[in-house]
Amino acid sequence: MRHYLMVRPAYFDVEYSINPWMDPGKPTDTELAIAQWEWLRDLYIELGHRVELLDPEPGLPDMVYAANGATVVNGRALVARFHHRFRRQESAAYLNWFTGHDYREVRQARWHNEGEGDFLVAGSRILAGSGFRTDSRAHQETAEFFGVPVVGLTLTDPRYYHLDTALTVLDEDTIMYFPEAFTEESRRRLEQLYPDAVIASAADAAAFGLNAVSDGRHVVLPQAATGLITRLRERGFEPIGADLSELLKGGGSVKCCTLELRS
Numbered sequence: 001m002r003h004y005l006m007v008r009p010a011y012f013d014v015e016y017s018i019n020p021w022m023d024p025g026k027p028t029d030t031e032l033a034i035a036q037w038e039w040l041r042d043l044y045i046e047l048g049h050r051v052e053l054l055d056p057e058p059g060l061p062d063m064v065y066a067a068n069g070a071t072v073v074n075g076r077a078l079v080a081r082f083h084h085r086f087r088r089q090e091s092a093a094y095l096n097w098f099t100g101h102d103y104r105e106v107r108q109a110r111w112h113n114e115g116e117g118d119f120l121v122a123g124s125r126i127l128a129g130s131g132f133r134t135d136s137r138a139h140q141e142t143a144e145f146f147g148v149p150v151v152g153l154t155l156t157d158p159r160y161y162h163l164d165t166a167l168t169v170l171d172e173d174t175i176m177y178f179p180e181a182f183t184e185e186s187r188r189r190l191e192q193l194y195p196d197a198v199i200a201s202a203a204d205a206a207a208f209g210l211n212a213v214s215d216g217r218h219v220v221l222p223q224a225a226t227g228l229i230t231r232l233r234e235r236g237f238e239p240i241g242a243d244l245s246e247l248l249k250g251g252g253s254v255k256c257c258t259l260e261l262r263s
């Protein structure tokens with residue numbers, strides 16, 4: 001069983017653009033965003049996971065992307081410090097929530113740090129992205145806060161501005177990723193650490209197929225990532241296709257909406 005924190009997209013909209021997927025000129029349908037999000041929440045519950053909710057706030061349309069709010073390992077929560085001013089006020093909501101929920105240690109990050117957008121727990125290590133949002137100095141801070149080794153990776157393609165848009169942790173020692181989203185050096189590092197990784201095509205990456213949530217067996221990912229769905233099945237996982245088309249307009253999908261709480 002996994003434990004997730006989610007935020008209902010009650011005030012979801014695309015009012016500004018802080019990633020190439022966001023076009024404020026394009027209409028959004030908040031009702032549809034809510035229905036798609038509820039489908040995802042219900043799916044997690046059906047799969048036997050526990051879902052907690054943090055209240056959405058008006059004026060913070062990106063709050064639905066809960067993965068960015070913190071990184072939580074071993075009952076400790078390191079709360080985000082957002083890069084863009086539009087999202088900075090979200091941190092207070094996460095600080096409040098974790099402070100009120102019996103966590104061993106709760107602190108806001110000192111350097112720009114967008115939570116599980118850029119920090120992915122992979123077994124006994126944390127894979128950490130930088131290049132667009134999270135400051136590379138945040139990697140060291142995170143390693144110290146959790147006492148866990150952090151592997152720094154540098155992103156290069158603005159469409160894949162968070163690590164969780166270019167890489168998914170499938171289980172303790174398996175990942176899937178899109179190599180072209182990383183610098184040469186980071187690619188070499190990933191090849192060395194994960195010689196058996198599932199490699200995503202450009203089309204699957206563009207369908208946001210790597211913005212996926214795995215419980216070690218089921219992998220929930222955008223249904224348009226058909227190549228990955230086939231590959232995952234071949235590798236013995238159970239892929240589940242999701243339609244989160246409205247939330248894609250903000251540049252996020254399954255993983256962005258899901259913050260994992262590790263006690």
Ligand code: ARG
Binds near residue numbers: 067162164253255256
């Ligand atoms: N509009 C949000 C932003 O640009 C989307 C965040 C997506 N979240 C994620 N975990 N990649 O910050």
